Each structure stands twice: as structure tokens, then as C-alpha cells.
Amino acid sequence: MNHNPLPIVSVADKLSYPPRLSDFTQTFWNGLRLGQWQTTCCEDCKKVTFPPKPVCPHCWSSKVGWKPLGAKGILYSWTRIHAAPAVFASESPYAVGIVDLTEGVRLACRLVADEDIALSPGIPVEMVVLQYEDGPLFAARPVLDPQAN
Ligand SMILES: [Zn+2]
Numbered sequence: 744m745n746h747n748p749l750p751i752v753s754v755a756d757k758l759s760y761p762p763r764l765s766d767f768t769q770t771f772w773n774g775l776r777l778g779q780w781q782t783t784c785c786e787d788c789k790k791v792t793f794p795p796k797p798v799c800p801h802c803w804s805s806k807v808g809w810k811p812l813g814a815k816g817i818l819y820s821w822t823r824i825h826a827a828p829a830v831f832a833s834e835s836p837y838a839v840g841i842v843d844l845t846e847g848v849r850l851a852c853r854l855v856a857d858e859d860i861a862l863s864p865g866i867p868v869e870m871v872v873l874q875y876e877d878g879p880l881f882a883a884r885p886v887l888d889p890q891a892n
Contacts, residue, residue: 746780746811746812746813747814748777748778748779748780749775749778749779749814749869749870749871749872749881750778750814750869750871750872751778751871751872751874752855752871752872752873752874752882753874754873754874754875754876755876756875756876757875757876757877758875758877758878758880759830759831759833760830760831761877761878762878762880767795767797768794768795770795770809771794771795772878772879775872775879775880775881776872776874776878776879778872779811780811780812780813780814780870780872780881781795781809781810781811781812782794782795782809782810782812782848783795783796783799783807783808783809783810784807784808784809784810785799785801785802785804785806785807786804786806786807786808787799787802787804787806788801788802788804790802791810791812791846791847791848792807792848793812793844793848793849793850794850795809812844812846812848812870813844813845814869814870814871815844815845815867815868815869815870815886816842816843816844816845816867816868816869816870816883817842817843817865817866817867817868818840818841818842818854818862818863818865818866818867818868818883818885819840819841819842819843819849819864820840820841820864821838821839821840821841821854821862821864822838822839822840823836823837823838823858824836824837824838824839836858837853837854838853838854838856838862839851839852839853839854840852840854840862840868840883842868842870842883844870852870852881852882852883853873853880853882853883854868854882854883854885855871855873855882855883855884856884856885860885860887862885866885866886867885867886868883868884868885868886869883869884869886870882870883871883871884
């Protein structure tokens with residue numbers, strides 16, 4: 744499995760709801776800005792956790808390290824939001840989904856998909872970085888031709 748940087752998609756806007764940064768999560772967000780896609784992995788029980796956590800939620804060990812993630816996953820579920828919360832209203836309609844990464848991580852994120860693209864559970868997706876003017880956000884988009892990679 745390769746761990747090339749995620750594709751970066753520029754967004755000419757500011758984040759509607761910037762993530763809260765901490766000393767711990769800065770590693771994740773600073774890396775994501777460069778396309779690095781990673782999370783924490785427990786050095787005791789070896790389980791991977793997303794979002795990154797300083798303590799393993801499976802065995803409570805504080806011996807966690809950073810582990811690169813692959814970009815590929817499968818769309819588990821999705822929806823398109825038309826009546827958005829006020830902070831996201833200017834971006835609606837937009838799609839969000841639940842993605843199962845190859846590494847066994849399940850996460851929720853924005854989906855980069857125009858309304859004419861058919862989304863359905865089970866389709867292959869890849870993670871991308873939405874590079875806003877003031878910071879990055881992770882998102883997924885359908886892999887339109889899975890053979891092309
Ligand atoms: Zn653990």
C-alpha cells in the first residue's frame with residue numbers, strides 16, 4: 744500500500760467551522776496541510792484510532808504513535824444537506840458521508856461530489872485535502888474510474 748500525499752483541492756474561501764487545534768492535534772492538522780494523512784496507532788494493542796487520540800480508547804495505553812493512512816476507502820453511507828446549520832448555510836447543498844478506510848477506520852467527512860455524480864453505498868472513494876484559505880480539511884471523493892489508479 745502506498746502512502747503518497749493526498750490530492751489537494753483548493754477552496755477559495757475560509758473554513759466555515761475551523762477545527763479546534765491543540766498541542767496534540769497540531770501534528771495532524773499541520774501534516775494535513777501538506778497532504779499527509781495520518782492517525783494514531785496504539786503501541787501496546789496495535790489498534791488504529793480515528794480521530795487521533797493521545798490515549799488508546801481500546802486499552803487506555805498512553806503509548807500511541809503516528810501512523811500513515813492510505814487514501815482509499817469505501818463509502819458506507821451518505822446524505823446531501825440542503826437545510827444546513829447557519830454556519831454552513833453558504834455552502835449548501837453539500838454532501839457528507841461515512842467512509843470505511845482500507846485500514847479499518849470508519850470516519851465521517853465532507854464528500855466532494857457534484858449533484859450529477861451518483862453516490863451510493865459501496866462505491867470506492869479516496870481521501871483528499873480541501874485546502875481552504877485558512878487551513879485544511881479532509882474530505883472524500885468518488886473514484887470515478889477505480890482502474891485508473
Ligand atoms: Zn491500545
